[in-house]
Amino acid sequence: MRVAVLHEDRCQPKKCQNECYNFCPPVRNGIEVITWRKDNKPIVSEPLCIGCGICVHKCPHDALTIVNLPDEQEKDTIHRYGMNEFRLFGLPTPEKGKVIGILGANGTGKTTAISLLAGEITPNLGDWENEGVWEDVIDHYAGTEIQKHFVGLSSKKIRIALKPQYVDRIPKMFDGTLRELLEKVASSDKVSEFAEKINLTSLDKKLDKVSGGELQKGAIAATLLKEADLYFFDEPSSYLDIEQRILIARMISELGEKKTVVVIEHDLAILDYVTDNIHIMYGSPNAYGI
Ligand code: SF4
Ligand code: SF4
Incomplete structure (x- = not known):
């Protein structure tokens, strides 16, 4: 099978001679x-496409x-964003x-994997022209462990908590203080207690500060x-110094004793x-991930 991906941000048809087309052997035939x-x-x-790579x-x-993969790989497609994506x-x-860790190079689908596991995206099993349908996903994974997970997600029986990768985007989504944000998920006493535990010093600052x-x-x-029931942490150690990383790691580890946790992290230690x-x-990167 072939994987052909166009990197939209780089393709500049006004600044090329359409070399992709002009040199493609099948096109010439x-x-x-x-x-x-x-x-x-x-x-x-x-x-x-014959996968020549010209x-x-x-x-x-x-x-x-353009990547050539074994044909058997096709049946494992869980999600595809679009034609040439x-x-x-x-x-x-x-x-x-x-606590399950996910490790891999940038652009190989770690965050997509989390979005699928968290139910933010319904898997389309490669049929990018149509929205994913839970019944099809559940049928497709019949008899596997992950099927149980999809059944829980589709029936909304699994409660999800997700720490997103790009924390710098949070101030664009919430206009208030850190305390106000945290009080959306817990009582003010719990927030104060937890802030002390995690050494949060900016509780009463507006998020953009x-x-x-x-x-x-x-x-x-x-x-x-x-x-x-299921917690995701997408790159929890970015921006943190070593002491803070260890503190956070302990907290995630403790959580994992009672709950199901998935962590994406580049810091191997x-x-x-x-x-x-x-x-x-x-x-x-940005073409396919396994
Ligand atoms: S050669 Fe083809 S892929 Fe490359 S920039 Fe031009 S149109 Fe886009
Ligand atoms: S890999 Fe070869 S056959 Fe496929 S589109 Fe490119 S030039 Fe054409």
């Missing part, structure tokens, strides 16, 4: 492997990725009462304070400390 969108960007037909080398803006094969399975480290701790506190099992994700 009259086979429409590459056609054109209204905005003059190429559409690569994966079934017709377009990848000829494009002056490095805007295409990123796709993910397979997912780690959360394990009750354990709070440093990255305090925002990170605030986001972690909001997640830990939430009553949930922290990941090793907090997790029971680690899933390694690999692939081609």
